[in-house]
Amino acid sequence: MSRPLSLPDVARGLGTRLIGTAIYLFPRITSTMDAAYRLAQVGAPEGVVVLAEEQTAGRGRFQRAWVSPPGHNLYLSIILRPPAEALRRVNMACSLAVVDTVQKVAGLTPRVKWPNDVRLGGKKVCGILIEGRWEDPQTGWVVAGIGLNVNATFIGTPLADIATSLAQEVGHPLDRGEVLRRLLQALDSRYQQALDRFPLWKEWNHYLEGLGKPVAVQWGGDTVEGMAQGVTPDGDLVVLQDNGTTVVLPAGEVTTRVSAHSA
Numbered sequence: 001m002s003r004p005l006s007l008p009d010v011a012r013g014l015g016t017r018l019i020g021t022a023i024y025l026f027p028r029i030t031s032t033m034d035a036a037y038r039l040a041q042v043g044a045p046e047g048v049v050v051l052a053e054e055q056t057a058g059r060g061r062f063q064r065a066w067v068s069p070p071g072h073n074l075y076l077s078i079i080l081r082p083p084a085e086a087l088r089r090v091n092m093a094c095s096l097a098v099v100d101t102v103q104k105v106a107g108l109t110p111r112v113k114w115p116n117d118v119r120l121g122g123k124k125v126c127g128i129l130i131e132g133r134w135e136d137p138q139t140g141w142v143v144a145g146i147g148l149n150v151n152a153t154f155i156g157t158p159l160a161d162i163a164t165s166l167a168q169e170v171g172h173p174l175d176r177g178e179v180l181r182r183l184l185q186a187l188d189s190r191y192q193q194a195l196d197r198f199p200l201w202k203e204w205n206h207y208l209e210g211l212g213k214p215v216a217v218q219w220g221g222d223t224v225e226g227m228a229q230g231v232t233p234d235g236d237l238v239v240l241q242d243n244g245t246t247v248v249l250p251a252g253e254v255t256t257r258v259s260a261h262s263a
């Protein structure tokens with residue numbers, strides 16, 4: 001079990017412009033997404049962070065459960081209110097912030113599995129869930145949920161082949177407060193870059209897994225098969241299909257296909 005998270009520790013030296021100007025820490029909650037939604041609906045400003053030591057109904061994409069035991073990892077949701085034109089870049093900003101954080105605290109360079117997994121050695125170390133209400137640009141909001149495996153051990157569990165943690169990769173536990181502070185700092189600067197139309201997609205292409213490789217993408221009940229070519233400035237995946245046409249996918253689930261020519 002890691003040391004409990006302490007807000008004064010995290011706030012000390014945080015120095016962010018926007019992210020973490022208010023932080024709520026729950027010992028136990030259904031999902032930080034639920035609490036962040038409630039706060040956003042009553043007008044909480046952007047930058048508010050909801051953290052939990054444990055989630056009893058943590059969730060991921062496609063209504064999957066995000067198992068969230070206490071004491072090892074980070075579970076947080078951040079309220080954002082970007083202008084409509086920047087909405088699509090929030091996902092890239094969040095995953096790049098996680099990449100920055102992992103590089104700083106663990107000295108390792110992760111890869112991004114489109115659209116929102118951060119992976120080390122081919123195993124998931126972080127999942128990102130972006131949800132929101134943004135029909136009305138005046139009152140719209142986004143909640144970015146981040147689950148980062150810091151000190152959990154997946155060895156010997158049913159998730160051993162697909163999940164890992166920072167501690168598992170570096171071989172020793174990390175200070176979760178320090179990881180959190182770095183993450184909030186990275187989110188602060190990456191979100192600002194998203195607002196400033198900084199070309200996040202170029203860096204994203206650099207970290208993306210599966211570029212130039214055969215992929216299958218499940219999207220809207222269909223499966224698109226082809227070669228992943230990279231992402232657009234909004235982070236959509238460009239796939240050159242086997243029939244020679246190119247499709248641009250805003251969302252979906254990618255699996256790498258085994259090529260007939262690969263060893």
Ligand code: BTN
Nearest residue numbers: 031058059060061076127145147
């Ligand atoms: C995914 O990979 O499918 C996304 C997982 C997102 C998990 C985080 S943990 C904090 C926040 N609260 C939740 O219930 N989900 C997100």
